[in-house]
Amino acid sequence: MTEDSIKQITLKVQRYNPEQDSTPHFQEFLVPVSRGTTVLEGLLYIKENLDSTLTFRTSCRMAICGSCGMLINNYPHLACHTQIEEFHSDTLTIKPLPNLPILKDLVTDLIPFFNTHKSIKPYTIRHETEEMENPTAEFTQTPQELETFLQFTYCVKCGICISACPTSASDKLFLGPQALAQCYRYCADNRDEGWQERFLLVDTDHGVWHCHLAGACSEACPKGLDPALAIQLLKRRLTSQAIGLRKKQQSSPVASPITETKAKVPFPEFTAKES
Ligand code: SF4
Ligand code: FES
Known part of the structure; x- marks a missing residue:
């Protein structure tokens, strides 16, 4: 098998719909994984191909929006910033972040x-x-x-x-x-x-x-x-x-207003000629 070849990994995902379920339970999904596949991509694969009711939060997919925090193998991570291969395991357990109320599946109330x-x-x-x-x-x-x-x-x-x-x-x-x-x-x-x-x-x-x-x-x-x-x-x-040791904090002053006007930069002349 080459480094980039696809293998199957089991994502064991906690499911919970407060309108139907009395307690959370786990559901297992087999997802194809290659080098660089993130946990978020695994969840998107499930949503698009196996079970569209799986609920999780995502937006930027680049560790900027902070939406996709979840517990992966019992440790909190951003799913978009975590590659499945990092865990060196054929099964990953995915749960919502603890210490926050669960709204549905992996979505917590923030x-x-x-x-x-x-x-x-x-x-x-x-x-x-x-x-x-x-x-x-x-x-x-x-x-x-x-x-x-x-x-x-x-x-x-x-x-x-x-x-x-x-x-x-x-x-x-x-x-x-x-x-x-x-x-x-x-x-x-x-x-x-x-x-x-x-x-x-x-x-x-x-x-x-x-x-x-x-x-x-x-x-x-x-x-x-x-x-x-x-x-x-x-x-x-x-x-x-x-204990009276704190010095008074000096707050920053306002900068002097800029008075001189910037010289206008001339618009560059077109150099491309029509043929
Ligand atoms: S873990 Fe806490 S401090 Fe770090 S980015 Fe998230 S909310 Fe901010
Ligand atoms: S989707 Fe934005 S931080 Fe993961």
Whole structure:
């Protein structure tokens, strides 16, 4: 058999339709797999050729939209970013992400997750609102200042860190690694002045202090973020503020308006000649 030849793999998929089933059950499908076939492609094969009722969420197919998080052989992955051959197994077990309510088959309800994300005010807050509402120039920020939070801007809101987190599994009110990491992302951004408001939201029993630093979120994040680090940095900020060691954060100024007008670049002349 050549490297690119097709072999048959069993996908054992958890099925659950709350309108018909009292409990979830598994269904097995034989799918053709060649080099590079992703788990998502295997599921699409089932949907298109074997059972059109199989339900899962997908959109970008390139690890950007965060839609296709699922448990593959008991570990959370993005299905579009995971090749079947990585598992070196003739059978893969596929289940919906844990710690989230199941809507149908592999689709979980992400609304509570997004509501928690929204609750930590994931946007730039300035005390002086005029510049936000009628901007005249951008807020200045050096590459070093950007570096303090840049990795956390890459979150695709897939929910995988929540599904890997043992605290999220035991405490339904826990804000969770995604929201806490986004809280740090905005607090560390020197264009933002909303950290006092956000600190009140996360300085709670179900906020940063309930993180036991298992590190499972950072281990599982498919985008390489380190939410566990963000939570520890939030704890450090809260502690240094509580004992009076925290320096006042300097928020970034507005850049000077650009006054000189750019010289117009002449439209290039056509060089192709009609024959
Ligand atoms: S931190 Fe990582 S795992 Fe968590 S939602 Fe964002 S991208 Fe997904
Ligand atoms: S389909 Fe968008 S992340 Fe997988």
